[in-house]
Amino acid sequence: MTGPAAAPTGAPLALLDLDGTLTDSYPGIAASARVAFAALGLPVPDDRALRRFVGPPLPSSFALFGVPPERVPEAVEAYRGYFREQGMWQNSVYDGVPEQLAALRDAGVRLAVATSKPEVFARPICQRYGLAEHLEGGVDGVFGAPLDDVPSTKADVIAAALAALTPTGPVVMVGDRSHDAVGAAAHGLPCLGVAWGYAEPGELEDAGAIGVVPRVDGLAAAVLDALAGATGTLPEVSASASPAAGPTTGT
Known part of the structure; x- marks a missing residue:
């Protein structure tokens, strides 16, 4: 265009x-984050907490929620796998x-x-x-x-x-x-x-x-x-x- x-x-x-x-963009970002936490076997934050994912760089957000530094790339990969297919369009x-x-x-x-x-x-x-x-x-x-x-x-x-x-x-x-x-x-x-x-x-x-x-x-x-x-x-x-x-x- x-x-x-x-x-x-x-x-x-x-x-x-x-x-x-x-x-x-919260619905798609929250859904993608839930997928990532579940994939890592970590507790999934509640909806109120997940609002903090919207805006900052993704690695910083996972680190803020206590994901160990060595597992942040794994979390980002799981997040983006869902986000590419569905999460990015759960948006308005x-x-x-x-x-x-x-x-x-x-x-x-x-x-x-x-x-x-x-x-x-x-x-x-x-x-x-x-x-x-x-x-x-x-x-x-x-x-x-x-x-x-x-x-x-x-x-x-x-x-x-x-x-x-x-x-x-x-x-x-x-x-x-x-x-x-x-x-x-x-x-x-x-x-x-x-x-x-x-x-x-x-x-x-x-x-x-x-x-x-x-x-x-x-x-x-x-x-x-x-x-x-x-x-x-x-x-x-x-x-x-x-x-x-x-x-x-x-x-």
Whole structure:
């Protein structure tokens, strides 16, 4: 799929997290994690605990749950075996996200996805669920982690996006977990948090997010405000993209 025409040089850029920011990917991630813990003969965490899997790099999540370091590769392999076949499609776009992305593009903002999910999974997900059409260069505007065993952080993913997109205008990272804020800070970028994802209470604020957007229908306006903080003025978001009411998330 060919994405929208590139915005002019100097246009602001928003880097968007995927899981918990654009899509509700918990069902597939949780199912894949359950398969992995069972395959290793380890206790399967409950649903509340498994929410912490959404966002961070997968090896870090397994380590956080006490999987011995020497067994983390085995856990990752079991997880991805299920995820490739089923888990990646147990997913949905949050209600209102496409309209917010369209509003940002209409306001002249370049958009790209920067996710800790392996890029080989993130690109087809963005393609299937209609997100790629809003991104700079379509699926070429999706940046993720490598699938191999090379350690990768959110800062690494952001670095790859910045190198490919070479922005000359202001840049903001948008995400739902602390590693989004930490990764952005590594490049001197502000991070705008979103409240409909998987962060614990206070997690984003403690990590240095400049603010937290409470509802999907306020995303475009909040991104423009964040970018305007660095440039002074930006086009206003269309009122049609910010309904006064309606569901915050999809199912």
